[in-house]
Amino acid sequence: MLGIARYLAPVCLAMSAVAPCAMAQDFPNRPIRFVVPYQTGGLPDVMARLVAQKVEASTGQPVVVDNRSGASGILAAEYVAKSAPDGYTLFVADIGHFAINPALYHNLSYDPNRDFTPVTTAVHGPLLLVANSGLEANSVPELIALARAHPGKVNYGSPGNGSVHQLAMARLSLQANVKMVHIPYRSTAQAIPALVANDVQVMFVSPPSVNEFVKSGRLKVLGVGSPEPTPLAPGAPAVAASGFPGFNAVTTVGFLAPAGTPAAVVGRLNEEIGRALKAPDVMAKMPGMGVTVVADSPQEFRKLMLADQAYYRTLVEQTGVKVD
Known part of the structure; x- marks a missing residue:
């Protein structure tokens, strides 16, 4: 039996190596x-x-x-x-x-x-940093100056704790050493109406979610979360270039x-x-x-x-x- 096993072992090993290749050649078949x-x-x-x-x-x-x-x-x-x-x-x-x-x-x-x-x-x-049109800030530096002058008075929304949207704002607040209040919602679909209604003043969102509100003037774009400006948000400066190197908010x-x-x-x-x-x-x-x-x-x-x-x-x- 040991002699047979000795001869079979290399054959089995070779077959195990060939099997994945054969499966790949046949892939997909269902x-x-x-x-x-x-x-x-x-x-x-x-x-x-x-x-x-x-x-x-x-x-x-x-x-x-x-x-x-x-x-x-x-x-x-x-x-x-x-x-x-x-x-x-x-x-x-x-x-x-x-x-x-x-x-x-x-x-x-x-x-x-x-x-x-x-x-x-x-x-x-990229995610966009978007503000209610009534906010007295038209750029990222102006937002930071406003938040610094009024600690805890600027609210930001997100579709929930731990979302990439919340973490983006948490990173910005950390780098700028300012305090802004997080208001979590169940979804982006709930958070955006709150932003339009000025229940929250700023938030990070994907461009399609707010394009119509930006075009109508009810919201305004302060910056873009990608390391460089992007054609997806024409004219929006990168947050990273507004004094926050390394900033990254990309989905x-x-x-x-x-x-x-x-x-x-x-x-x-x-x-x-x-x-x-x-x-x-x-x-x-x-x-x-x-x-x-x-x-x-x-x-x-x-x-x-x-x-x-x-x-x-x-x-x-x-x-x-x-x-x-």
């Missing part, structure tokens, strides 16, 4: 699932559906968008992390899931680095596969999703959604994830932001 940790209608959902249509047409296999909202995306992340690492279940994750949650939750049930394999960064877009969405997914399968997914994102009709829709296409490599997405994790870990430690 439906693919994009798990979106939000309800329908938001940026990750709309972007995922645009990509799904293109990937379905390219591969000839159905691509299903599965909306699993709740618990700050933790439920959706758990579901994908526990799925088979075969490329048929992907997590459409944003910066909150792969960078902010690990900084906020000490006993998070998933680890974005251990439990997932990056496929590609899909899109990213990112990408695709993650369960850890252990074969590299060849990840490569095929990267190719298919990247091609879908770069399709002219898809790219044409992105500015209206407040984002631009990235479509990078798995390695580049991993590097971005690690950088964002370090940024938000430090920010949460410095500001003391907590979730309920």
Whole structure:
């Protein structure tokens, strides 16, 4: 028996090495699932559906968008992390899931680095620092001067504790050494009417959420959260260039596969999703959604994830932001 085992061992080892390659060559041969940790209608959902249509047409296999909202995306992340690492279940994750949650939750049930394999960064877009039109400040320096002259009198809104929107304002307050009062809402859809009504005076939001209010003069843009000015907010100066170097308030969405997914399968997914994102009709829709296409490599997405994790870990430690 020992002699037989000695001869079989190399054969089994060779077969185990060939199996992932064979699976990749045959991939995909059944439906693919994009798990979106939000309800329908938001940026990750709309972007995922645009990509799904293109990937379905390219591969000839159905691509299903599965909306699993709740618990700050933790439920959706758990579901994908526990799925088979075969490329048929992907997590459409944003910066909150792969960078902010690990900084906020000490006993998070998933680890974005251990439990997932990056496929590609899909899109990213800046948040805008927007103010009620009646606020006596027309720039970031004027806002800081106002907040400094009246500590605790300027309120800022957000779609909830621990959101990228709140953390952006917490970072600005920290760097400027001023006190502004955070008023959390259940969603952006609730926070923006409060901003228009002057219940809160400023907040960070995505461009599409406020474009009509800015055009009508009910809101005004003070700055943009990207490191550099962007065509998505013409004429808006970067907050970082207004005396706050290193400031970063950009939302990112990408695709993650369960850890252990074969590299060849990840490569095929990267190719298919990247091609879908770069399709002219898809790219044409992105500015209206407040984002631009990235479509990078798995390695580049991993590097971005690690950088964002370090940024938000430090920010949460410095500001003391907590979730309920």
